[in-house]
Amino acid sequence: MQKTIELLRKNDELKIIDAELDIYLEIPHLAYAEVKKKDGGKALLFTNAGDKKSGKKFEEPILMNVFGSYKRCELLFGRTIESVADEITKLLHMKPPSGFMNKLSFAGELFSLKNIFPKKLKGEGACQEIKYLGDDINLHNIPVLTTWEQDGGPFITMGQVYTQSLDGEMVNLGMYRLQVYDKNHLGMHWQIHKDSSHFFDQYQKAGKKMPVSIAIGGNPLYTWCATAPLPYGVNELLMYGLITKKPAKLVKSLTTPLYIPEDVDYVIEGWVDTAQLKVEGPFGDHTGYYTLAELYPVMEVSAITTKKKRVYLATVVGKPPLEDKYMGWATGKIFFPLLKTTVPDLLDYHMPENAGFHNLILAKMQPLYKGHAKQFMHAFWGAGQMSFVKHALFFDESAPKLENYEAITTYALNRFMPESLFISEGILDALDHSSPETLVGGKLGIDLTKAHKLEAPTLLRDEELFLKVKELIPEATGLHQFMIRTSNPITVIAIDKKRKASEYFNNLISLSPYMRIVVFVDTLKNDISNAYMLVWRVTNNMDAQRDVFVSGLMVGVDGTNKNSLDGFHREWPDDVDCTQSVVSALKLRGIWNLEESLNEQYQL
Numbered sequence: 063m064q065k066t067i068e069l070l071r072k073n074d075e076l077k078i079i080d081a082e083l084d085i086y087l088e089i090p091h092l093a094y095a096e097v098k099k100k101d102g103g104k105a106l107l108f109t110n111a112g113d114k115k116s117g118k119k120f121e122e123p124i125l126m127n128v129f130g131s132y133k134r135c136e137l138l139f140g141r142t143i144e145s146v147a148d149e150i151t152k153l154l155h156m157k158p159p160s161g162f163m164n165k166l167s168f169a170g171e172l173f174s175l176k177n178i179f180p181k182k183l184k185g186e187g188a189c190q191e192i193k194y195l196g197d198d199i200n201l202h203n204i205p206v207l208t209t210w211e212q213d214g215g216p217f218i219t220m221g222q223v224y225t226q227s228l229d230g231e232m233v234n235l236g237m238y239r240l241q242v243y244d245k246n247h248l249g250m251h252w253q254i255h256k257d258s259s260h261f262f263d264q265y266q267k268a269g270k271k272m273p274v275s276i277a278i279g280g281n282p283l284y285t286w287c288a289t290a291p292l293p294y295g296v297n298e299l300l301m302y303g304l305i306t307k308k309p310a311k312l313v314k315s316l317t318t319p320l321y322i323p324e325d326v327d328y329v330i331e332g333w334v335d336t337a338q339l340k341v342e343g344p345f346g347d348h349t350g351y352y353t354l355a356e357l358y359p360v361m362e363v364s365a366i367t368t369k370k371k372r373v374y375l376a377t378v379v380g381k382p383p384l385e386d387k388y389m390g391w392a393t394g395k396i397f398f399p400l401l402k403t404t405v406p407d408l409l410d411y412h413m414p415e416n417a418g419f420h421n422l423i424l425a426k427m428q429p430l431y432k433g434h435a436k437q438f439m440h441a442f443w444g445a446g447q448m449s450f451v452k453h454a455l456f457f458d459e460s461a462p463k464l465e466n467y468e469a470i471t472t473y474a475l476n477r478f479m480p481e482s483l484f485i486s487e488g489i490l491d492a493l494d495h496s497s498p499e500t501l502v503g504g505k506l507g508i509d510l511t512k513a514h515k516l517e518a519p520t521l522l523r524d525e526e527l528f529l530k531v532k533e534l535i536p537e538a539t540g541l542h543q544f545m546i547r548t549s550n551p552i553t554v555i556a557i558d559k560k561r562k563a564s565e566y567f568n569n570l571i572s573l574s575p576y577m578r579i580v581v582f583v584d585t586l587k588n589d590i591s592n593a594y595m596l597v598w599r600v601t602n603n604m605d606a607q608r609d610v611f612v613s614g615l616m617v618g619v620d621g622t623n624k625n626s627l628d629g630f631h632r633e634w635p636d637d638v639d640c641t642q643s644v645v646s647a648l649k650l651r652g653i654w655n656l657e658e659s660l661n662e663q664y665q666l
């Protein structure tokens with residue numbers, strides 16, 4: 063971490079904040095606001111952290127937003143993300159060489175591969191300079207942040223969680239949030255689809271306790287590797303070796319059989335009693351909504367070790383854009399060659415940051431036969447963590463760049479027709495709150511590889527159209543049309559919902575000469591002219607099986623919050639919002655400096 067701080071400082075990517083600040087809300091709120099600035103603001107180093115509630119002051123600084131810009135990401139990778147992806151592509155296509163020079167370069171590549179395997183060192187590491195065992199264990203001595211007001215407690219947000227299979231053959235590194243319950247217990251939020259959860263099942267069946275070692279800090283690449291969606295059974299530290307060309311150097315934990323990188327800043331070791339689960343959460347999550355309290359495994363801490371000069375690394379998740387935007391960008395690029403092994407005709411893909419990654423993906427492909435795009439949809443919905451994707455748009459090779467939102471949306475709307483829609487069912491991210499039941503729900507694929515030429519509807523001004531809508535839906539409170547120069551303009555209608563959205567849609571059918579795609583959102587908390595946040599809201603709140611309606615050329619989409627009117631009986635979570643009293647207090651002290659326009663744009 064010290065080297066990282068130096069690297070960021072030298073590259074003018076670090077801001078040091080010496081003001082006395084609370085680990086409860088204040089520090090995370092500042093980090094949240096910073097990363098929303100142009101180009102992700104700066105990484106922040108808080109040197110004077112305290113816990114106002116207990117009066118404790120922390121010796122160590124807290125480092126945040128390290129990955130929070132494209133530039134910082136590449137600095138921390140030590141190379142361009144493109145070059146990592148290219149190297150993976152090359153490895154996947156390695157063929158036995160012909161000719162002497164080719165053989166030499168092939169041998170060189172193979173030789174460099176030996177560095178990707180982690181190396182186990184004898185003895186102790188720098189991460190074990192200070193040891194806390196028995197009664198000296200106290201998680202409250204680490205400056206663990208409470209990010210949001212409704213959070214169930216403090217959470218470690220950048221923990222590298224090292225686990226192994228029951229037979230010790232497979233090792234896994236994953237990043238899962240960890241709730242601090244008391245001085246020696248942590249909640250393990252590994253979701254049911256994740257590798258450590260599969261290991262947990264093995265220990266549970268065998269009636270054994272499961273060892274876990276959690277590292278914080280060290281080279282930030284360990285942290286990125288922990289988020290990498292590598293297949294079950296593959297140790298994510300191999301990725302570290304591949305990127306840096308140096309093996310990760312590991313030492314054995316003091317009280318578990320697990321090996322951790324020797325240079326990390328903290329190690330929290332312990333054992334999970336597989337017979338016991340405990341309520342974990344709520345937690346303001348990267349969906350921009352709170353994930354509700356649920357039962358998860360608990361670890362009893364058996365040792366904490368640290369470096370003498372340690373730095374606590376943390377992130378904050380909530381409404382986009384945040385640090386995970388940049389981490390996800392690197393993941394998307396690096397995993398493209400691996401995804402191509404499942405779908406070779408994939409030309410490009412992109413996950414817009416404002417759709418929280420799994421809620422929307424844009425993909426470009428080379429359609430070769432009838433039904434090819436549908437085949438892709440099924441392949442995506444069956445490929446590892448890609449199967450969490452809820453909504454996927456497929457384009458042919460002549461589509462504009464996927465990151466050019468204006469151009470790609472125009473292209474999509476000019477060739478869309480209701481028959482482009484394909485609705486199916488599949489698994490969902492454990493964080494999804496929209497579907498009628500957890501873990502499974504609607505999937506929406508839109509095949510835009512074929513062009514349909516539609517006449518554009520008759521255009522009315524927003525005010526005129528709103529008057530007509532209001533006559534049919536008295537609960538409508540506002541209307542805004544987007545992309546009006548395309549054959550399928552999008553009409554967003556805000557409503558004070560008193561009925562199911564499908565009923566509102568049916569009421570509007572007589573207006574079909576004027577409208578094509580109609581999106582309903584709640585009046586409360588939505589700005590119907592803010593496309594960025596509308597995409598966030600609607601892709602989060604939709605379940606395609608329930609929330610898409612078609613009548614002739616008109617398509618309705620229900621982006622409202624669901625309740626019993628919709629036959630929805632799960633609890634609907636709250637938005638993740640900043641605590642305004644904390645923001646005001648920071649403003650008064652002159653520490654909060656986010657422009658008001660960004661505050662509004664990202665609905666803090």
Ligand SMILES: Cc1cc2nc3c(=O)[nH]c(=O)nc-3n(C[C@H](O)[C@H](O)[C@H](O)COP(=O)(O)O)c2cc1C
Nearest residue numbers: 235236237238239251252253256257258289290291
């Ligand atoms: C900031 C951040 C927080 C995350 N929190 C969790 C979490 O609490 N639980 C979880 O299962 N996955 C979480 N993830 C996603 C996992 O890290 C990711 O799916 C990873 O590939 C899991 O590793 P595994 O497949 O080896 O289990 C988070 C990712 C990021 C970037």
